[in-house]
Amino acid sequence: LSLSLPPTMNYLGIRKEEEGYSKSLQELPIEIVDTKILQWLVSRGTLQPTWKERWPPQQQQQSDKEVLLELAQSLVQLVKYDAPAAKKELSTLRKRDQSLQHKIAESLRNAQEEEKLFERSCSEFGITGKEDLSVELLHHARTQLPPKLKELETSLQQTDIGDALHFYQSWVIHMRAASDLAPLETPQSLAVLQIVLAEGNVPISSLLMKLGLPDSEAPPRQEPSVVSWDIAVEDESASPPLAGSGIDWGAFSIDEEGVGGDSNDIVIENDGAGEAHAESEVKLVAVNVEEVTVLTVAKWRRILIQGLEEVSSFILHRLKELSSQSMHGSGVHQMDVSHQLNFTSELSLSNRRTVLLQYQKALMSALSLVNSDSLAQLFELQSSELYVGRLAQALSLKRSRVASCRASAAINVKRKEELQTEIKSTFAKSEEIREQIRNHSAQIETRLSPLFSNRTVRILSSQG
Numbered sequence: 001l002s003l004s005l006p007p008t009m010n011y012l013g014i015r016k017e018e019e020g021y022s023k024s025l026q027e028l029p030i031e032i033v034d035t036k037i038l039q040w041l042v043s044r045g046t047l048q049p050t051w052k053e054r055w056p057p058q059q060q061q062q063s064d065k066e067v068l069l070e071l072a073q074s075l076v077q078l079v080k081y082d083a084p085a086a087k088k089e090l091s092t093l094r095k096r097d098q099s100l101q102h103k104i105a106e107s108l109r110n111a112q113e114e115e116k117l118f119e120r121s122c123s124e125f126g127i128t129g130k131e132d133l134s135v136e137l138l139h140h141a142r143t144q145l146p147p148k149l150k151e152l153e154t155s156l157q158q159t160d161i162g163d164a165l166h167f168y169q170s171w172v173i174h175m176r177a178a179s180d181l182a183p184l185e186t187p188q189s190l191a192v193l194q195i196v197l198a199e200g201n202v203p204i205s206s207l208l209m210k211l212g213l214p215d216s217e218a219p220p221r222q223e224p225s226v227v228s229w230d231i232a233v234e235d236e237s238a239s240p241p242l243a244g245s246g247i248d249w250g251a252f253s254i255d256e257e258g259v260g261g262d263s264n265d266i267v268i269e270n271d272g273a274g275e276a277h278a279e280s281e282v283k284l285v286a287v288n289v290e291e292v293t294v295l296t297v298a299k300w301r302r303i304l305i306q307g308l309e310e311v312s313s314f315i316l317h318r319l320k321e322l323s324s325q326s327m328h329g330s331g332v333h334q335m336d337v338s339h340q341l342n343f344t345s346e347l348s349l350s351n352r353r354t355v356l357l358q359y360q361k362a363l364m365s366a367l368s369l370v371n372s373d374s375l376a377q378l379f380e381l382q383s384s385e386l387y388v389g390r391l392a393q394a395l396s397l398k399r400s401r402v403a404s405c406r407a408s409a410a411i412n413v414k415r416k417e418e419l420q421t422e423i424k425s426t427f428a429k430s431e432e433i434r435e436q437i438r439n440h441s442a443q444i445e446t447r448l449s450p451l452f453s454n455r456t457v458r459i460l461s462s463q464g
Contacts, residue, residue, distance in 0.1 A: 029456035030448070034079045034441060037072045037459065046451060068447045075440040078433055079462060086430040093423045100416045104409050111405035118398040125377070125391070129399060133392035141381035148378055149295050152369045153201045156304075160362035161311075162197045165190065167359070168314045192300060193307035201293045207300065295370075296379075305370055312363040315356055322353050437461070 032040050041047040047069060122129035126144060127136035169190070176183060186194070188211065195202060195210055208215065294300045369375065380387050441459035448457040 027455075029458050030452060031458045031460055033460050033462050034075055034437070035462045037075060037444065038069075041068070041072060046448075064447060068444065071440050071444050071447070075437065075444065075459075078437050078440065083430070083433050083437065083463060086426065086433055090423065090426045090430055093419060093426055097416060097419050097423060100412050100419065104412045104416065107405050107409035107412065111402055111409065114398065114401040114405055118395070118402055121395055121398060125381075125395075129395065133395050133399075134388050137381055137388050137392060141378050145378045145382055148375050149201060149293075152295060152366070152375070153196075155362075155366045155369050156193075156196050157200060158362045158366070160358050161308075161366060164311050164315055164359035164363060165193060165197065165307075168311050171314070187307075187310075189303050189307035189310060192294065192303050193311070196294060196304060201295045204292045204294060204297060204300070207294050298379075301370065305367065308363055308367050308370070312360060312367065315360045315363065319353065319356050319360070322356070 038047070042049055042051070046065065051069060118129060125137060126140040127133070129136070169186070173183060191211060192207070195207060199206075202210075205215070294304065381391070441461075444459055445457040449455060
């Protein structure tokens with residue numbers, strides 16, 4: 001009989017002849033799945049169905065079948081339980097390793113972002129953030145405030161601002177005279193502006209004398225006082241801050257509408273080392289009145305700003321009139337009232353507009369400087385140790401976030417190193433189990449072959 005049959009039918013003992021290849025049943029290998037070895041031995045009569053009742057054997061000397069049974073039992077244990085458990089444990093450890101890697105990357109990324117935020121904040125305050133934050137902030141204020149005040153003083157003394165003020169005053173005088181009204185006394189805001197234009201950032205004592213005000217208007221000398229950090233610094237009686245400003249940047253004293261000067265104005269005495277804390281006390285030494293200037297006092301800065309805004313508003317109205325005259329061709333004779341400024345009928349509308357725009361540009365430049373956030377911040381840093389402490393605390397919190405992210409990354413790196421050691425150990429254990437499976441399978445194959453006429457026996461792995 002010559003047939004072409006699939007290999008699965010070879011167990012019937014039918015010869016297979018195909019392409020000149022022929023094997024008898026005895027020449028075909030016996031293939032057994034490792035997890036089914038015990039059932040196979042029982043089905044072939046090698047083991048009795050009741051073998052479990054007589055196991056383990058009582059005698060010390062084991063027979064070949066008992067050795068075979070022990071190998072088969074051990075193989076099943078290794079294949080069905082030990083190997084899957086090791087594989088699962090290794091998989092779990094590798095997942096934990098990947099999770100730690102993600103956490104490390106996230107912590108480092110967060111550290112970089114927090115560091116950028118911290119550096120940006122430090123840059124806004126003009127500090128490095130590498131030293132004591134309170135000391136850096138105070139040093140920044142004391143070194144940057146004088147040049148800022150000088151820049152503001154220079155801006156206020158521009159010729160265009162003086163000409164704009166003179167134009168405004170001449171306008172008012174002319175219009176009141178035309179209406180048969182008595183001249184008005186110069187408003188205090190314009191008087192202060194006029195003094196600053198002429199003499200610059202004068203001391204308060206000189207300003208008061210020129211304004212004809214009593215010395216009681218000057219900031220009083222104070223005895224050194226001890227101020228607790230936890231007191232409120234807002235003075236409800238003080239004038240409100242300028243619109244749009246989040247800081248009452250003129251407040252230089254805690255008890256009254258204060259002043260601020262150079263680095264010698266306020267002396268801080270702290271017996272303890274390091275940064276101040278909630279229970280710390282500092283001594284604010286009285287400010288020298290002679291060193292207090294018009295630009296360092298909140299009240300007089302506000303008055304000066306009022307003067308600048310009043311002149312600016314006047315110039316804007318005149319520009320609108322010029323635009324209306326240009327559009328409608330109507331004469332605006334009021335533009336010709338100040339011959340001192342060459343606003344005569346001979347000047348063209350475009351020339352008048354050019355001059356007024358120059359005035360407005362100078363006024364807005366000065367207002368921008370005096371109302372700038374950077375100047376407000378310097379005044380606040382210079383005047384309030386409580387503000388410095390709170391600001392330093394906020395910056396310190398940002399710096400601590402950077403350290404926290406880096407610490408988290410370092411902890412996870414250490415955990416990853418420990419986990420790598422555990423993974424290596426588990427992997428070695430898994431490889432050892434695989435080696436045991438191979439050894440048991442080889443011994444079973446060797447011991448089964450003589451029992452089946454020396455046919456080749458193969459233990460097939462169920463693990464693939």
